[in-house]
Amino acid sequence: IKKKPRYVLESKCKGCIEECARVCPIEVPSEFDFNIGLRKAVYIPIKQAVPMVALIDPKSCVGCKLCEQACPADAIDYTQKEEEIEFKVGAIIVATGWQPFKAERKEEYGYKKYKDVITNLELERMLNSSGPTSGILVRPSSGKIPKKIAFVQCVGSRDEQVGNPYCSRVCCMAAIKNAIIIKERYPETEITIFYIDIRASGEGYEEYYKRAQDLGIRFIRARPSDCGLRIGDCGLDLTPNLRYEDTLTGEKCQENYDLIVLSTGLEPHPSAKEIARLLNLPLQNNRFFQVAHPKMKPVDTPIKGVLVAGCASGPKEIQVSIAQGSATASRALGLLAKGEIELEPSIAEINKEKCIGCKLCEYLCNFGAIKVRTKNKENRIAELSELDCVGCGICTAACPSNAIQLKNYEQEQILAQIKALHNKSEFPLILGFLCNWCSYAGADMAGISRIQYPTNIRIIRIPCTGFLDIRFVIEAFNQGIDGVLVAGCRMGECHYTTGNYHAKTRMEVLKKILKYVGFDERRLRVQWISASDGPKFAEIVTEFVDELKSIGEIGSELV
The missing domain is CATH 3.30.70.20 (Alpha-Beta Plaits)
Incomplete structure (x- = not known):
């Protein structure tokens, strides 16, 4: 540091x-x-x-x-x-926070061009008794108390044009809070809040919103198109005005305001990208850190021992950030109290004699467990960090030289299970490759719930669909299997971040190959199932059996 x-x-x-x-x-x-x-x-x-x-x-x-x-x-x-x-640390908590959206990027509102157009954070400092104006609200252009104020919501949020389609979650209530403070200090002030939607979903938020309305604060459903300066009898003066269309009435209006407050959204802290690179952490589409699972592991990251709290993982209210801070402290304490690290029993193993140093495994590993080291000018070898490996097996399916095996899921073990199905006992016979975390649990749920479905399926449990080598599917068809079902976690919910995306890409390529050589591509089915989707699993198997009956036995379409 x-x-x-x-x-x-x-x-x-x-x-x-x-x-x-x-x-x-x-x-x-x-x-x-x-x-x-x-x-x-x-x-x-x-x-x-x-x-x-x-x-x-x-x-x-x-x-x-x-x-x-x-x-x-x-x-x-x-x-x-x-x-x-x-x-030397046993756990890392990423709590980088956020930065405000730069309001000058929305040129139509005239921020930094017109003195009386300010941001919500500048207003916060004005209203604070320890702020630069000692709690007195003034117009920056004249130093006088404003009589008419407008709040413009979602500046830099819910806006595809600036690359921020997400809601910043705190802006609505922050604007309402500041509007109430101003109204209580200066009762004669006219206050208008321009909004897309008021999202008052927290505890007591709706009542607070109602209180603002009772105080006479005006709410107009509109996103103002631009801001200019008023033209009076003596020409241009410094009072800004807003043009907008009320989407509830369809009325187009233009009004003058002494002070315009832009409620700017929340963006990731500038350090997020570099920290993500250093710690091998994935980022969401909104550029905030991605957690391991939004419901089950809201403060964990895919990297063991690295936790995330507050707005580092996305915009959120203060009370949620406090709760996450407490949660990460508790999780970190639990890690440190163990005194030792538990390794996954099923981790990758690299055969250095076969490794060609292509770096494909290093590129695909989301956890930074594999690094390709240069031994000499002509020899590069992949090296594995056992502490970082989570046993997803994505690298094993991608290795072009078959140099990586996953312990307890070796290629010979999987092939032996496939070959054991050579003697078909029923038609159609389906082989299912189900991921350990979701789809296999979904099949278990179907059994526990005693949901009836055809007995035509045989299941091989794999750590992740990203582990599935297309050679396993081809071997299944070689052994006379009529159809192959590949089932994994739902998109965006993979326990290894991107395993199902890799599987989807590979299976789409394999379908094209099957079609090219004359097989019906419907013999390969790819599905995404959650752990609670027992009925869905049963429905998929039933539909697949019916479909394969209509297609016929494997190879019949080649005749």
């Missing part, structure tokens, strides 16, 4: 920032106040900072050393250098 120099000794500083800041001649925009307030070159980032220790901003400091002379604790140290600190 890189620790940047603070230029202040933590062991000596008492947090009495007034002594240092009083003599500092430099003032720059405050990042914490979103640049609407000022700070000194020596400062404490926030009033609740932990530790309560000052720091010197090297970019704005002019080196006058007045703070060093004024500091009663002799805590200033200009000789500090950047440090690299190494930790």
Whole structure:
């Protein structure tokens, strides 16, 4: 970890920032106040900072050393250098948070072009008693209290144009909260909230929404098209106006406002992409970290020992972030309390004599368990980290030189099970390759529930559909199997992140090959089943049996 120099000794500083800041001649925009307030070159980032220790901003400091002379604790140290600190850890919690959407990307609203167009976070700092205006709401252009205010929702959220189709979840209630605060402090203020949908789904949220309406806050279902400046009798003035269409009435309007507040959405922290690369963590389509399972493992990642909390995994309310923080702390404590690591019994094994160093396994492994090392100019060998391997088997099916085997699921074992079905006892005979986590559990559920379905299917349990080599399917047809069912977790729910996607691609290619050589491609069926889908499994088997009866025995279509 890189620790940047603070230029202040933590062991000596008492947090009495007034002594240092009083003599500092430099003032720059405050990042914490979103640049609407000022700070000194020596400062404490926030009033609740932990530790309560000052720091010197090297970019704005002019080196006058007045703070060093004024500091009663002799805590200033200009000789500090950047440090690299190494930790040995048993668990990692990723809690990188979020960053606000850059409102200037929505040029139609005139942010940074018109002074009286601000963001919701700038408004938050204005309303805060410790903020730059000491809690007094003012128009940045004039310093006067605004009489008419508009909130524009979903700026940078639910917007395909900026690449953020998701809802940021907190903006609706944050706008309503701020509107109520303003209305209670300045009862004569006219407040309008422009919304797409008000999503007040949390505990007490609907009542809070109703309270805002009772206070006279106006809600208009519209997404304003643009913002301009009012043209008065004396020409252009500084009052912004909004043009919009009320989608409930169909009325097109244009109104002037003293202050326009843009409710900006939540985006992933800039460090997310680099952290994902370092820790081999997958990202969602919205660029936030992906959890192992949204319902069963909401704070786990696919990488063992790496947990995720708060908005690192997506926009969420404060109470959810607090709950996730507690959950990750508990999970991490559980990992550390064991004192030892449990390895998967079924992990990959690389035959270095067969490995050709093609790097395909390294590319496909979502968990960073395989790295191809260069032994010399002509020899590259794949090496496996047993601690990182989760036993999905995706690499074994992809290896072109058959150099990787999965312990307890060796190729010979699977082929032996297939060959055992050579003597057909009924027609049609189906061989099912079912993933260990969902589809096999779905078949179990059908049995436990005593759901009736044909006995024509024989099942081989595999760790993941991504493990399934097309050679196993071809061998099944060679042994006279009439149909093959490949069933795995539903898309987006694979316990190994992308295993079913790889299986889908491979089976689609195999279907084309079957069709090319003259077989009916319907003999190969691919389905996605959850662990609770017992009735669906029974229905699939029944339909498949009927379909194969209409096709005929394997090879009949070649005659």
